[in-house]
Amino acid sequence: MTQRFELNYINYLFSQETAVSIRQLELIAEGKRTPSTLFTAEKNQLQSLFLSPLSLSTAQWTDRMYKLSALGWLSEKEGRYQATTKGQQAKQAFISEYTMLDCRLDMSSALTRKEFWHSFIFVSQILSEFSYGNKEYMPYISNRISQNRIKKWLAEQGFPQRSLSVKWSEEIKVFLETLPDVYPSFMVDQMIGHNYEGMTKRQTAQKYDMTPLEVLITTEILMARLYQSLDESVLLKSLWESVHKSCHYGLSASAYRSLTLLMNGSTIHKTAALRKVKENTIKEHVLEAVLMSRYEGYESLIPGRVRDRLKELFKNNPSLTYAQAQQEIQQLEFFWYRLIEIERIRGFL
Structure with a gap:
């Protein structure tokens, strides 16, 4: 799995809709929230790349694109990289080998997934230490604001602490039982509890024969899978909602x-x-x-007549440009055009 994981993962991110420059890849991976970068991610189906553990410099992105092109997995035209048939075949082979990729990552929860993982570990530590009556321990999270937020959340749950500990462990157990292969132990090995220090990312990578990048991406996917199963979990769902709110809902x-x-x-x-x-x-x-x-x-932010006309124009011409739309609608704001274009991309028209 470790061999060429990074190149396989980058290639996996590309679809038939993707045609992007190196700079655009870099900005999406960095998690830039400008409308142009977010629109590029949406249009090119690169939501999974947003705020990614795949942290590469411009030179490193250039190197990876060169290698993927040399493999015949990507092609380059006028500075934009696109998937090839060979690349899509390699992508399917990678998905078959790395089964966790059946879970796509959305942009709105990108920061929440990272923060939730740390909150998840911290709550588990607190409840584990409480179960043994130990108040003298080194908190997993050192940031005072984050500590207070978690402690406030614990106090709001309405369970006696002992019942809270039992309920928490039961919900984790139910989720772990839904995971395939080694992934339950992959999560448990990184958890912290009474007289137990979880594995570091380096130790986890060594034990499971992964690269550090694979550990980070796997953790993100596990958090996404957890989010998708939250309807069956009272405490985990409540914690997710608390973290998501603290992250301004993305x-x-x-x-x-x-x-x-x-x-x-x-x-x-x-x-x-x-x-x-x-x-x-x-x-x-x-x-x-x-x-x-x-x-x-x-x-309601778009005048009704403009909205209706734009939808009609996009239905007749899915590749409608702003310049073309301006010829049909006087004093057309780009803001209005872009909003309806997003609807078109999402198949809402």
Whole structure:
């Protein structure tokens, strides 16, 4: 599994819809929340790359693209890389070998998955130490704000501490039983509890014959799988929701503040005035919310006649450009065009 894992994983991210430059790959992997980067990820089906453990410099991305092209898995045209038939065949072989890839990663939970993993380990540590009556231990999370958030969450659950410990372990057990092969022990080996220090990423990689990157990606996929099974878990679901809220539901802090005002009935103009920013900034926040968290409250921000005409134009011409749309609709804002274009990409028209 370790041999060429990184190249296989990058190739796995490419689909028939993907045609991107090295710089675009780099920005998506870094988790840039600009509308242009988020739209590129959406259009090219690269949501799994967003805020990725795959942290590469421009030179390293260039090297990986060269190697994938040399293998015949990707082709390059005018600085943009696309999947080849051979590459898609290699992708299917990789998916067959690395069965965890049946779980796609979405952008809105990218930060939540990372934060939830640490919260998950910390809660397990706290409850394990409590079970043995030990209050003197080194907390897994050292950040005071994060510690207080977790302690507050524990106090809000409404269970006596002993019952809370039992319920927590039962829910973890149920989830672990849904996992294939070595993955239950992969998770347990990294957990921390009374008189037990979980394995480091390096130790985990050595034990399971993985690269450090594979450990990180596997952990992310496990958290995504956990999220998809939360309806059957009271405590795990509650913790996820708490962490997701602390991560502003996937949005930047600024976009979250703008969306809160808009969802409470404020207009773009009023929101910009209240926040003392430009109206274009608020529009960018709306686009961020639509692309990151599939915010659906944007239709009222587009004049009805413009919305209907844009939908008609896109139905007749899926490749409609902004310049072409401008010829049909006077004083057309790019903001309106982009919102309906996103609908087209998602197959909503």
